[in-house]
Amino acid sequence: xxxxxxxxxxxxxxxxxxxxxxxxxxxxxxxxxxxxxxxxxxxxxxxxxxxxxxxxxxxxxxxxxxxxxxxxxxxxxxxxxxxxxxxxxxxxxxxxxxxxxxxxxxxxxxxxxxxxxxxxxxxxxxxxxxxxxxxxxxxxxxxxxxxxxxxxxxxxxxxxxxxxxxxxxxxxxxxxxxxxxxxxxxxxxxxxxxxxxxxxxxxxxxxxxxxxxxxxxxxxxxxxxxxxxxxxxxxxxxxxxxxxxxxxxxxxxxxxxxxxxxxxxxxxxxxxxxxxxxxxxxxxxxxxxxxxxxxxxxxxxxxxxxxxxxxx
Amino acid sequence: xxxxxxxxxxxxxxxxxxxxxxxxxxxxxxxxxxxxxxxxxxxxxxxxxxxxxxxxxxxxxxxxxxxxxxxxxxxxxxxxxxxxxxxxxxxxxxxxxxxxxxxxxxxxxxxxxxxxxxxxxxxxxxxxxxxxxxxxxxxxxxxxxxxxxxxxxxxxxxxxxxxxxxxxxxxxxxxxxxxxxxxxxxxxxxxxxxxxxxxxxxxxxxxxxxxxxxxxxxxxxxxxxxxxxxxxxxxxxxxxxxxxxxxxxxxxxxxxxxxxxxxxxxxxxxxxxxxxxxxxxxxxxxxxxxxxxxxxxxxxxxxxxxxxxxxx
Numbered sequence: 052x053x054x055x056x057x058x059x060x061x062x063x064x065x066x067x068x069x070x071x072x073x074x075x076x077x078x079x080x081x082x083x084x085x086x087x088x089x090x091x092x093x094x095x096x097x098x099x100x101x102x103x104x105x106x107x108x109x110x111x112x113x114x115x116x117x118x119x120x121x122x123x124x125x126x127x128x129x130x131x132x133x134x135x136x137x138x139x140x141x142x143x144x145x146x147x148x149x150x151x152x153x154x155x156x157x158x159x160x161x162x163x164x165x166x167x168x169x170x171x172x173x174x175x176x177x178x179x180x181x182x183x184x185x186x187x188x189x190x191x192x193x194x195x196x197x198x199x200x201x202x203x204x205x206x207x208x209x210x211x212x213x214x215x216x217x218x219x220x221x222x223x224x225x226x227x228x229x230x231x232x233x234x235x236x237x238x239x240x241x242x243x244x245x246x247x248x249x250x251x252x253x254x255x256x257x258x259x260x261x262x263x264x265x266x267x268x269x270x271x272x273x274x275x276x277x278x279x280x281x282x283x284x285x286x287x288x289x290x291x292x293x294x295x296x297x298x299x300x301x302x303x304x305x306x307x308x309x310x311x312x313x314x315x316x317x318x319x320x321x322x323x324x325x326x327x328x329x330x331x332x333x334x335x336x337x338x339x340x341x342x343x344x345x346x347x348x349x350x351x352x353x354x355x356x357x358x359x360x361x362x363x
Numbered sequence: 364x365x366x367x368x369x370x371x372x373x374x375x376x377x378x379x380x381x382x383x384x385x386x387x388x389x390x391x392x393x394x395x396x397x398x399x400x401x402x403x404x405x406x407x408x409x410x411x412x413x414x415x416x417x418x419x420x421x422x423x424x425x426x427x428x429x430x431x432x433x434x435x436x437x438x439x440x441x442x443x444x445x446x447x448x449x450x451x452x453x454x455x456x457x458x459x460x461x462x463x464x465x466x467x468x469x470x471x472x473x474x475x476x477x478x479x480x481x482x483x484x485x486x487x488x489x490x491x492x493x494x495x496x497x498x499x500x501x502x503x504x505x506x507x508x509x510x511x512x513x514x515x516x517x518x519x520x521x522x523x524x525x526x527x528x529x530x531x532x533x534x535x536x537x538x539x540x541x542x543x544x545x546x547x548x549x550x551x552x553x554x555x556x557x558x559x560x561x562x563x564x565x566x567x568x569x570x571x572x573x574x575x576x577x578x579x580x581x582x583x584x585x586x587x588x589x590x591x592x593x594x595x596x597x598x599x600x601x602x603x604x605x606x607x608x609x610x611x612x613x614x615x616x617x618x619x620x621x622x623x624x625x626x627x628x629x630x631x632x633x634x635x636x637x638x639x640x641x642x643x644x645x646x647x648x649x650x651x652x653x654x655x656x657x658x659x660x661x662x663x664x665x666x667x668x669x670x671x672x673x674x675x
Contacts, residue, residue: 072384093633314670321405321635321666354633358626358675 052088054241060203061210064106065073067139068207071095073215076320083335085180085342088219090212091323093354097163100208100352101132101182104230107204108193109133109140122190124170125178126152127281128353129195136164145190147181155357196228197287212348215244218344220244225330226251226260226301227282229290236297250341251294252334253299254278254309259285261301264294268337278309280363281327281352300341302334311360323354326362329356365555372515373522376418379451383407383520385527388448388632395647397654400531402524405636405666409475411509412520412543412664413444419516420505421445421452429454434502436482436489438464439593440665441507446477457502459493467557467669508540509599517546524660531661532556532657536561537642538572538613541602547662548609562653563606563613564646566590566621571597573613576606590674592622593639593664610654614646621645622674634667638674 074089092100109121120143123133130146137144144165148157160167170180185192193201196269208231209222222239224232236249253361254277262270269291274282286294304312313329315336316322324332328351335342335349386401404412421433432455435445442458449456456477460469472479482492494560497504505513510597521534534551536544548561563570566589574582581603587595598606616624625641627633627648636644640663647654647661 080611098633317635318668318670321410323629323633323635356630358630361670361673361675363670363673 052237057203057206057210057241060200061207063110064103064204064207065261067106068103069095070211071208074320074322077172078319079315083337083342083347084339085344086272086346087335088212088346088348089320089351090208090348091322091351092208093322093328093351095117095353097128097131097135098353098355099128099348100205100231101128101133102136103207104198104201104234105129105132105136106140107207108198108200109136109142111200112191116191119189119191121193122181122184123149123193123195124148124181125195126156128355130156130165131159131163132162133193134160137198137344138164138284147177147182147184149177154310161169166247167185193288196230196284197289198230199229199289201239202234202290204295205231206238207220207234208350209238209348212350213238216346216348218244218346219247219348221248221250221342221352222348223250223252223280223331223334224350225282225327226253227327228284229260229286229294231341231350231352232298233293236293240297248300249298250334251298252331253301253303254282255303255305257283258301258303260294261303263291264298264301267295277307279326280328281325282330300337302341304330304333304337308337312336314363323356324351325353325356328354364549369459369515369518369522369549369553372419372512373519375422376415376516376519379408379418379448380415380519382523386632386634387526390631391627391644392401393599395654395659396651398658399647399649400524400528400658400660401632401663402520402660403634403663404520405640406661407665409440409443409447410667411440411444412517412662413440414448415519416513416516416542416546417441417444417448417505418452419519420510421448421454423512425502428503430505431501432457433505434459434493435505435507436460436464436493437507438468440667442468442477443475445472445473445505446472457496459489459496461489465669492567506599508542508596509601510542511601513542514546514549514602514605517543518550521547521550521660522554524662525550528557528658528660530658531559531660533560533562533654534660534662535562535564535643535646536662537591537639537671538565539596539639540596541572541598541606541662543662544610545602545605548605552609558578560611561609562646563610564643565613565615566594566642566650567615567617569595570613570615572606573615575603576610576613579607591638591639591642598627611632614650614653616642616645616649620649624648626675635666635668636663637665640664640666
């Protein structure tokens with residue numbers, strides 16, 4: 052892995068993604084006692100950074116693989132990202148979804164021409180259904196977070212941020228499956244200054260990444276009781292070694308602090324961010340000892356929120 | 364009134380305001396069958412275009428007037444705008460507010476160092492209290508919308524928009540007290556192309572401006588049953604003649620269409636806009652016959668919303 056590997060990933064997708072804005076807020080700077088730079092992937096196509104990884108992973112396939120199509124299992128942002136990325140590249144995307152997935156998620160995938168296969172809702176049933184389809188049709192499987200080309204695509208958000216603010220002291224992202232923080236860590240290492248620190252933010256209720264780094268092996272969550280629905284998953288064998296090498300700290304936050312960070316950003320910055328993104332903002336506000344007087348890049352991972360089910 | 368009058372107003376405030384972004388949305392363009400350009404004053408200081416008018420009106424005062432301070436009566440965005448503008452210019456702002464105004468509004472004014480005087484909640488009581496204070500302390504009264512310097516300040520949002528998109532066919536704004544549409548109309552006339560049309564958007568439930576243009580005299584609203592709380596007021600003798608001369612059409616929209624336009628913008632554009640702004644978006648979506656294949660500038664007036672009282 053070199054700087055050139057990342058630069059090439061960026062060159063391959065940059066014409067297919069929005070260069071999202073980097074926003075600042077004086078009020079949030081005052082509250083955090085730091086200079087915060089929000090990389091707004093909520094303004095990315097389909098509303099999340101996952102578009103970057105999905106695009107890059109599809110582009111790395113050969114012609115025959117592209118003709119056969121791609122498959123993932125996800126009911127969240129990656130299902131939409133893979134569907135839209137595939138559509139934009141003239142490839143067919145197939146999504147395995149639990150049959151009890153919310154109607155709004157099914158419609159989102161369908162609106163991007165993703166082809167849905169239903170499975171029962173257990174992880175086992177989902178994986179079995181996927182394997183069956185892969186055997187039968189020869190689709191290429193693309194994991195939402197544990198795939199090196201997805202990780203390299205995700206890295207491009209931080210590459211853009213570092214192009215604008217080269218001297219960041221800290222980069223922080225929310226941590227779910229580990230694909231965003233792994234990519235961001237690589238970008239920080241190869242494009243940031245030598246002393247840059249990479250941090251992750253996790254809800255205390257699903258602190259699998261925190262425990263994984265402590266124990267040196269991938270841990271899972273026994274419950275999924277967090278509003279940050281994008282962060283309930285666990286790390287994988289591709290991204291965990293990267294995280295072990297380059298991430299210095301995982302900060303954990305309470306549910307109430309996630310909510311108030313989300314409300315603060317909506318009310319004062321006038322942008323819609325999803326709960327998972329608010330986890331990173333909450334970490335910066337709640338653990339000020341790590342950020343005081345620093346230049347901090349925060350990856351706002353997405354803005355897909357169901358307004359009919361708001362927690363305020 | 365000349366182009367130079369407006370240019371001078373812009374020169375006087377441009378270092379004190381944010382140059383807000385102009386956003387586009389492919390999805391909304393498709394829905395409207397038009398090219399929409401959103402001038403995002405929700406990202407303006409204190410969250411609304413009113414900062415522009417307040418700054419300009421204070422700057423036009425002489426030194427003695429500035430020393431004595433300014434006064435307005437408002438419980439909405441203009442109270443905050445005048446407080447912050449005054450603070451930034453080293454002037455003291457005094458705000459007459461009904462004693463039953465929501466706590467959140469009192470706190471917003473106080474946070475910008477505005478000095479609050481309470482009155483009873485009727486319009487009469489408010490005006491009597493204001494006159495008493497003006498006599499006693501010699502403050503300069505600044506009306507939220509019926510003041511030519513406020514109007515000229517408001518015009519600068521559309522001046523910026525026309526600098527970026529000079530060939531707009533239509534400019535549309537929400538209409539409340541008339542200060543935004545009057546300023547926008549002047550900007551369109553002096554900075555837009557010759558054929559530019561200026562339109563206003565109003566909730567059907569408070570369509571005083573629509574009726575005023577039809578009848579040729581200022582009409583009031585008998586009820587104020589709209590979610591667009593910034594649009595319940597009526598026009599004034601300073602802005603009405605400007606509106607009569609330059610505004611070609613007022614479009615009216617139903618409450619349900621205001622709500623769905625607001626939800627659409629939040630969900631798809633990931634920006635927080637207030638209900639009054641959604642009125643203009645709803646007008647473009649509901650009255651497509653006026654906008655088809657046109658380049659349409661929409662002034663997104665503000666983004667101040669109480670998240671604890673959302674209508675979704």
